[in-house]
Amino acid sequence: MEQGIVETEYFTLHTLCDGVFAAIAKPGQGAWSNAGIIDLGDELLVFDSLSTPSAGEELRHQAESLTGKKVKYLVNSHYHGDHVFGNQVFSDTTIISTYVTERMCKEKNKIEDYEKEKQDMNRYLLQLKKQIDSTEDTILKASLINQYQEMSKVLEDLSQLQIVLPSMLFEEKLTINGTDRTVELYCLGGGHSPSDTFMYLPKEKIAFMGDIVTEDLHVPIYNPEDFLSILKRVKQIDISKIVPGHGNVSDLALCDTLIEYLSLITHRAKEAFQYKLSLEEFISGFAIPKVYREWKGVNGIKANLTTIYTYLKKAKKSTF
Ligand SMILES: [Zn+2]
Known part of the structure; x- marks a missing residue:
């Protein structure tokens, strides 16, 4: 086995540097998204809790057995179930998110029956x-x-499954100073969801992006304009390693690919809008460009085209 790699049923754990680990989901096993484990010195921070309590349990087990330390914080990047349905495993820790994400978890993830x-x-x-x-x-x-x-x-x-909500809330930036390591949480708005948080380790130059950066995936779009502006701001940060919400560990090139993807479908939607095509005409006439044809989540493309077209129509915008 490659050095610094641990295989589990749900994910592959990669050591990015001493005390910083990326849990990369294995397809179809119950993790669904990626997570991170950060050794802060005396205690641990976990970024996202995966898609099921079972996968979340394995994540916590790996974190604590690898380091011999306890998890003190869990960060929720956004409210989507594939990133927060493992929360209950961390109910004795401090769960952190933005105010908006906490509200979305409460509203959208509740199970009544x-x-x-x-x-x-x-x-x-x-x-x-x-x-x-x-x-x-x-x-x-x-x-x-x-x-x-x-x-x-x-x-x-x-x-x-129990829905466990975040308890420590922030708006735009939160810095957590551990005894050995500092992490910064940023929310630059909502592009993929109403509120997207990413985590940056300034000394190590590693970023855990949640779903604002994904690899080869037709990632759902919430607000196309904000999505693009968030990605452009992320590109200004000194980052050498990126852990996307879905896909493999990479670098800022992933950001560029996503910017191109969003720009292209936005451009096409603008054209359709200007030529007064109906949404149906736009969707049926849209051929996925070759570079994106092998991307995962291809059944989500219609939803993305609809989101962008509707956004333009509502905002009557053609300038972003
Ligand atoms: Zn998501």
Whole structure:
């Protein structure tokens, strides 16, 4: 086994430098997104809690057994379930997020009726299964199968899932000074979700990005204009290693790729809007450029086109 790498059922743990680890999700195993473990000196900080309590438990176990220290903080990058459904494993720690993310977790992730939730998920999975069986498109098929597997893992854990909310809230920046290491949390707004937090280690020049930076993925867009401006600001930071919310450890080049992707589909939406194409005409006439054809989550492209088109229409903007 390669040095500094630990394989688990849910993720591969990479040592980025002494005391800084990236948990890179294994597809379809119940982690779904990436996480980070930071040794602050006397105690640990974990960035994101993965998609299921089972994966979150493994994350905490690895963190504490690798370092012999206890987790003191958990950071939630944003409210999406694949990043926060492991929170309950960290309920004895200080869970940190922005005010907006805490509110979104409260509103969007609440489970009132477990039976109904289960039925809804089963229905959705059945629908996915039908789509998988009926498509000949190998890229779409692979993407749907992955979604099916990830959601099945969430369903498996659903009866034990508890929504645990963040308790330490901030707005734009929070610095945590450990005895040996400092981490900075930044929220530059909401591009992928209403509020996106990333974590920067200034001395090590490592950044854990949540879903504002992902690799080869049609990542859902919340606000295209803010998404672009956040990425452009991130590019100004002195970062040598990036841990994306989904995909492998990389560098700022990932940021450029995403900026190009967002710029291109925004440009196309602007053209469609200017030529007075309807949303349906825009979507049906949109051919995914070759460079993005192998990207994961291809079934999400329609949603992204819709978001951008609707955003432009609402804002009557063509200048960003
Ligand atoms: Zn997300």
